[in-house]
Structure formats: C-alpha cells, structure tokens
Amino acid sequence: MRSREANVAVVGAGPAGIAAASAAGESGLAVLVLDDNPAAGGQIWRGGIPEPWRERFHAEVIANTRVVGAIEPGVLLAESAEDALTVRYRKLILAPGARERLLPFPGWTLPNVMAAGGLQALVKGGLPIEDKRVVLAGTGPLLLAVGMHLLKRGARVYRGGRIEAAEGIGQVQAAILRRGHRLWREPCDYLAVSFGLVANTELPLLLGSVEVDEWQQTAVPGVYYAGHTGGVGLALAEGEIAGYASAGRLADARRRFDGRRRARWFQTAVEWLFRGELPCKPCPDTIVCRCEDVSFGALSKYKSWRSAKLETRCGMGPCQGRICGPAVEHLLGWKSESVRPPVFPARVETLAAIHWKDS
C-alpha cells in the first residue's frame, strides 16, 4: 500500500478538476489529482488538455486510480490495478463529473448498443469507425457532438426517429425507430443512444454534500464540489472557484463569480432547448439492471427501491446502481438511497487498509 500527502487533493481530472488544481496550485501548494482514467482530461478533453489549461496545469496526476472512500476524515482510500493508495489532505476538491443517463428499451443489452459518449470514447480509444453504420437516438446536445465526431471519422451516421427497440443475434443488427405512426427497421453496426447526463454524486454524498455554498464548499468544511452536468464552461468556472477558495484566495475566487453566473445562464438555455419528455418504453421482459439481469416486470412488483433490492438484487452489482438507478427513478419514481463505501468495487487488500489503520 502506498501513502501520499497533499495540501489539496482533487478527485477527477476533467475540466473542473483541472481548473481546480490549476487555481489551487498557483500559490505553490502541493496539489495531487486522482483520476480513474488512463490520462488526465476527463471525457471532454480525452484528446488532450487545451490551452490555456495545459499551460496553467502543473499538478501531479495519479491516473488509473479510483477513489473508493475515506479511511477517516482527511484521508482518502483509492486503488489502482496494482495496489491501494491512501491520500492525506488538508483540503479536498471533488470533481467526479457526470455520466450518461441510459434508459432501457427492448434489446438495449445487445453488444454494440452503447451510450453515445461511450461510442465516442471507444473511437477516440482506437475503435475504427470508418464506413460503419451508426444509428444515433435519444436526445440532448451530446448526440449532436458525437454525430459530428463520428461523421468526421468517416462513419455513416443515421439520425431520425424515436428508438423503440434494438434487434440482432449476438449483437445489434438493426434499430427499430418510430416517427409518428411510421415504424421502421434501420440496419446498423452500432446503435448509440443518449438521454442526457446524470451527475456522479457518490463521492460528494459520502464525503461532503451535493449542496455547495458560493465558494463551492460542501456542508463539510474544507471539502469542495465542482462541475457535473452543466457543461464545460460551468465546470471550469466552478473548478477555479473551488481551487482558489481551497487555497484561501477568496478575492481570486470571487473574480470568477461572474463567469460562473454566465455559464449557468448558458446551461439553462441549453437545457431549455433540449427539454422534452424522455422516450422510454421497456417491455416487462426488458432488463433494467444489467449487472444482475433484473427485468422491468420483476421490478414493477415492488413498491420501493429497498424492497426491490432485497428481493431482486437490482442495483447491487458491480456498477452499484450507476446505470439502473437513474432508469429506475425515471420509470418507477424511486430515488436511490444513501451512498455507502466503497463507492466502487474494491479488492480485499484495499479495504484491509482500513483495518491496518485501526490496529
């Protein structure tokens, strides 16, 4: 097990985390950034960190390392493929970002049915997409961005119609789409869907709170939360404010308040543009929880998350409800319960670090 110390620990190296680490590090504090991905940049800057941030960002990044919880207040517990890591910090900035909301429809568990951003990430990670037929379905600004990216890479992108089902043997072969009364079968190699974003609130809920004050500080003093579903501009503004505030540079933080206000306004406008009902039509045998293969019909028999969980294991697999949670909330109105550590599946050796500390 490795142990590290930092004045400011930042979890997440996406735009918010990078802005936070850049601001916090300006006055020479030791800043340590932890990120689950192989490289800094998050989902938005997967191809590399743009200027001026590349110039401003000097913090040490520990990549391929996911935070699973805290050993005690002020000490994070994380693990990589190789070992466990503890990080003792004075200030903590949580920038865990967002994930895509995925809603179940018949056939959505077939291989090559993916989240739109997921397909884009795979393409950026080396998946050849030239001349492949991609059907895009769902809603939100991300679909447009992904569509543009795939077109540039030579994919044959089809967009139009509401997704009813995915069909195929072994993997997706066609999307069943609907427009008004017209229902048709669109052959494809990949079906990429997007239904908006959901914030990764597990760590803020566990170590601070989702609610923040004007300095991006959570209900726990010294623990900040920045960025989530509000777009890059807002993530950068919140990150910088959190970074300066964590370093005690409140005047510098305050100078970013205007930028944050403008970014929030812009985000409200974007959300208004893409408002509307989310399409979601599972059949009784459509799987909702992909980790435990729990169908919509099985879940519908219960009255709450708790009873459904106890009887079906819905939300109790490796993703810990990250995928089915927002879907269940949308379909059945159940809000997921409180978060418990470890927030990601962890090895026994990693969890043993808690024991070593106690003994």
Next chain:
Amino acid sequence: MPVQIQIRVNGRTVRVPPGTTVAAAVMRTGESAFRRSVTGEPRGPLCGMGICFECRVTLDGVPHTRSCQTLCVGGMEVQTDAQP
C-alpha cells in the same frame, strides 16, 4: 507508420497503435461479447468511461478488468466471454 503494440485477444495476435484501449483492441478483432451476464447474455462496452462494468475481460489472468479504462501494453493477454 508509428510503432504498433502487439497484444493477444483470445489467442489471436492484434496490432494496435499506442493509446488504444483494450476495449477498442478487442472490438478490432470483431469480438463484441466481452463477458456473459448472470443469465448468460453476451455483453459489450456501454458507457466507455469505467462506470457500467459491462466491458470486463480477463486481462493477464486477472478477471473483471474494465477494458475501456485500460490502455494496451505490448504482450498483454486478453480473454473475453467469461462466464459470471
């Protein structure tokens, strides 16, 4: 032509450019069933960002490795389609 990295997927050699994720390398072989679900369904990458755990493979003998969050390193041995 940049230097290619060589890994093996289900015993087959695959050459990929540096920076390729294991998930992308597996898909380059035409394989789409990365794992079997608890009821035996084939599953493949979904979120592409380490959240959903659908792209798990056995990597150098270590099961349940998220292939989308792992970069290819020369000599890696990847096994897909593991039973739960």
